[in-house]
Amino acid sequence: MAIKYSQKVIEEFTNPENVGEIEGADAVATEGSPACGDMITYNMIIDPETHIINDVKFRSYGCASNIATASVATKIAKGRTIEEIKKLTPKAVTEELDGLPAVKIHCSVLAINGLKAAIREWEKKQGLRKDGDDAEALDKETILRELRNVIHPETGISIVKMNMVRTIEVDDGKIFVELLMGETDEMFYENIEEETREHLEGLPGAFDATIKLNDKPITKGL
């Protein structure tokens, strides 16, 4: 399937800004992994008084839209406060790029979440957030929020928004999630399962995720 990127994506991919690392960065965070095929590392300088992100740079291992979204994310973040960035959604990036193909929407999620991860790192260092804060919060709500980051590759919409998440159970760091596959073609199962696992097992306090893909026909009353 040919990929048609917007002119803006091509420009950002060809000439990305803010590439590299920052000597003596206040926060460094990596989102994604090489096994998944996309990963971004951000370096940030944050003013402790104003909470303004004075500088941010990235390194990318990923596709053209991974690089383009990271480049745009750094441009958005620079000069803004961490409070502003924490409120951003991936839409901020896709709008700036005149849209992304559905199969690439997950890149915008990674780009924005990477920024937020760097901010969390900084907050921990500043004592604004404790390690324990996250672990305690491993509940159904946290899991559902995290699953909003799992994007269906065919539609470019989160599996939560697509109403696929049917069961969430969590017990002592062990997560069980059931996804209703509905109209989803079998070819997407592997990616959806892996993406879901990656996101859940990356949650603080989580050490194991069981994912059940339920492909029974949709019935009413669930």
Next chain:
Amino acid sequence: MSDTTHEYAYLDNGDGTQVLPEVLEAMLPYFTESYGNPASLHQLGLAAEEALDEARESLATSLGCAASELVFTSSATESNNLALAGLRAVNPDKKHLIISPIEHSSVRNLAKHWAKKGFLELTELEVDDEGRVNPESLKQALRPDTLAVSIIHGNNEIGTIQDIETLGAICREAEVPLHIDAAQTLGKIPLNLHELPVDLASFNAHKLHGPKGVGALYIRKRVKIRRQFEGGPQEGNVRPGTENVPAIVGFAKAAEIAVRDMDKVTAHVNDLTQKLADGLMAIPHVRLNGPAINSSERLPGNLNLTFKYIEGEAILMSLNYQGVYVSSGSACSSRALTPSHVLTSIGLLHEEAHGSIRFTLSRLNTEADVTKAIEVTKAAVERLRAMTAFIPEEHSERESEHATTFYKKKND
């Protein structure tokens, strides 16, 4: 853009090729002059039917089989599906299927679907780290209720050519039909179906400078399969629907030319592939995927490389915007966002599959294409590595000392 010189280098001939002028010329009359339906009883129908017969005879000669053993289809994908589903329809008691783990999606997805639905049990054979099927694993896998064995003759991604004589002999002994997907081998290596222990074989035209939308299935005499959709009595009752006469004529012509020019073309393509490989493998941290290039075990013109520590879709797009057209086995370049099962089956880690690029050359490529591809790829790899977040020591499960040198170099 003129016909003879273009500003791009097309190195994706494993996906599709340019139709040769001679092929196009052979096809044209069947659009505008002898445009009748071969099933019609009048003069124009007869002209089309004669063209169809001639094309079938000609393709049979190219393949070393009888014309009566060939059925025209829309693609190798259809041929693969027809072969396996057609066998299954006449052998409902056979509940086991054997495939290699490096099949084209048309065989793989069908087999996986059947297994998932519980229609039959599926065994995937072992392959070595260059994609050769292990004959011992085939011997062990065969059962009395095995429907068929389906193996890709020349792999579309890494170019591995299977030892069909050996594998077929094993199937013969067990009296299990062998189907081969020969979409990539027709016209590239000598083929003589009557001398091969093969019962069914799938082909198409657009890999050998013929048109898209036409394929063929070889069904050895006395092998029975059932049609998969209903309609008229075309193609020996096995494949209903009016034949695509111009495309079939083009297919036969393309195969004829490919067989005629095989030695000359192979020498040309091998020479260019060697030059391309020499240029690209001079880049540090590059891995060749599949058997040695220009060996009898690899398709001529196939070069599949992993550029470590960077991602294939980004390489592909960099090349694309510079006018070099290739393909990749990375997850990000697939519709389903999964890495190539061929590359993971021969032992590549996901991140190694993600960095893969396939270059496939044809008779129409030139030295200038190779020079351009080397230049553009080198620059793209250098640029992407300069910005990569991949730190070999931290992120790779399989790293040696050269990875460490790479990282040091990056930070210099």
